[in-house]
Amino acid sequence: MIYFFYGPDTFRLQARVKELYAGLLLSSPSLELKNLLASDVTFVDFAREVSTISLFSTHRFIVVEGLISHGSKELQTKIVGWLSDPLSDGTVVVFKESASPDQRTAIFKALNKTLIEQYPLMTNFQVRQWLTSKASKLQLKLSPDVVGSLSKDFNGDLWRLSNELDKLAAYSNGKEVSGAVMQELVPGLLTDNIFQTIDALAQKKLSLASKLINQQLAFGTNEQQLISMFAYQFRNLALVTDLVRQGVSRDKLVSASGLHPYVLQKTLGMVSGFTTNKLNKIFQWLKRIDMATKQGKIAPEVGLDVLTAQIANL
Numbered sequence: 001m002i003y004f005f006y007g008p009d010t011f012r013l014q015a016r017v018k019e020l021y022a023g024l025l026l027s028s029p030s031l032e033l034k035n036l037l038a039s040d041v042t043f044v045d046f047a048r049e050v051s052t053i054s055l056f057s058t059h060r061f062i063v064v065e066g067l068i069s070h071g072s073k074e075l076q077t078k079i080v081g082w083l084s085d086p087l088s089d090g091t092v093v094v095f096k097e098s099a100s101p102d103q104r105t106a107i108f109k110a111l112n113k114t115l116i117e118q119y120p121l122m123t124n125f126q127v128r129q130w131l132t133s134k135a136s137k138l139q140l141k142l143s144p145d146v147v148g149s150l151s152k153d154f155n156g157d158l159w160r161l162s163n164e165l166d167k168l169a170a171y172s173n174g175k176e177v178s179g180a181v182m183q184e185l186v187p188g189l190l191t192d193n194i195f196q197t198i199d200a201l202a203q204k205k206l207s208l209a210s211k212l213i214n215q216q217l218a219f220g221t222n223e224q225q226l227i228s229m230f231a232y233q234f235r236n237l238a239l240v241t242d243l244v245r246q247g248v249s250r251d252k253l254v255s256a257s258g259l260h261p262y263v264l265q266k267t268l269g270m271v272s273g274f275t276t277n278k279l280n281k282i283f284q285w286l287k288r289i290d291m292a293t294k295q296g297k298i299a300p301e302v303g304l305d306v307l308t309a310q311i312a313n314l
Contacts, residue, residue: 002087004111006097007119011158016117017094021061024092028059035291036064038071039284043078050091059090066287068101068108076107083110121258122158127151131161138169141176149182159228194229195266198237202273206312213308223300224293227307231286233267238279240267278314285310 003020005013025031034049049062067076087093100120101108122130128151135142142150154161168177193212200209216226239257248256254264274282289303298306 001092002083002114003092003094004097004114004116005094005119006099006101006116007121008099009119009121009158010098011162012122013096013098013119016119017063017096020092020094024059024061028090031059031061034060034062035295036062037287037291038064038067038069038075039287041075042072043075043082046075046079047082050093051088059092061092061094063094063096065096065291066098067095068097068105068111069099070284071107076105080106080110083114121156124151124156127156127158127161130158131165134162134165135169138165139174140165140169140172141174142168143176143178146177146182157232160225160232163225163228194233195270198230198233199270199273201308201311202270204312206309209308209312213304223304226304227286227290227293227300230307231290234279234282234286236263236267237270237274238276238283240264241271241274241276241279244268244271281314282311 005016007013021031021033036046036049046064050060052060067079071079095111095114103109103112128147131142131147131150135147150161150164154164168182171177171181193216197209197212200206200212213226217223221229236257236259240253240259243253243256250268253268257264259267285307289298289307292298293300293303
């Protein structure tokens with residue numbers, strides 16, 4: 001079975017992949033999971049992973065990330081041909097794109113014939129519904145003003161929102177969380193710390209960046225959360241940089257970007273510090289480090305150190 005999941009809402013997209021794997025695992029306990037970065041594999045690598053049957057499992061669950069955005073033309077062309085052949089029983093392949101891919105390409109048109117699910121960014125109303133549902137599952141009581149503040153201040157970043165809800169649930173002990181409590185406990189997305197850290201890295205001030213990161217760690221933010229925060233802000237930076245180069249006027253940037261005015265203002269101040277080439281390199285590092293830490297190949301603190309050093313040395 002072949003799936004194609006895509007869209008900029010990486011939280012729900014990743015949650016869906018985990019949900020699919022967990023569901024199949026119930027009926028196939030020996031189901032083997034394999035993650036592939038399209039930028040790092042050839043078609044020979046891909047074909048081997050799809051066709052290989054281990055001694056311990058006859059079922060495989062393979063996730064291919066970034067085929068359209070980062071896979072080579074040769075890999076894309078050969079997978080178009082591969083998609084026309086029947087897949088062996090017991091093998092599930094999920095092609096995952098963390099963006100809205102170019103629908104004019106041959107590979108998109110081929111994947112469009114598989115089982116497709118799209119994950120666009122949610123509206124503010126949908127984020128509020130998601131917050132209410134997530135809080136209910138955590139048995140967390142949120143006042144209406146807290147729900148409104150969270151949905152607004154975090155600009156729909158479900159990764160951060162999920163982390164903050166977990167933190168609030170641990171603190172509240174069944175009591176309703178008020179606006180005053182939230183302001184004390186939640187370091188909102190609009191904190192200057194992450195902006196200052198990226199600005200320090202752009203100026204190659206690694207010691208200052210490390211100091212700012214340690215402040216966040218002391219507050220209770222963990223390394224994986226910081227990596228997610230970096231990914232979020234560099235996505236914003238790439239978006240705003242592209243809009244500026246398209247000639248979008250400042251008065252239209254808020255609506256064009258969908259960002260909170262404060263976040264937009266801070267992001268605009270960093271545009272000159274990163275070229276498109278630098279941003280592309282940073283995205284590659286972020287993806288590799290994020291996957292490596294989530295798979296347990298490297299510790300999150302090591303991944304964060306490597307990421308900041310690489311950015312500072314660009």
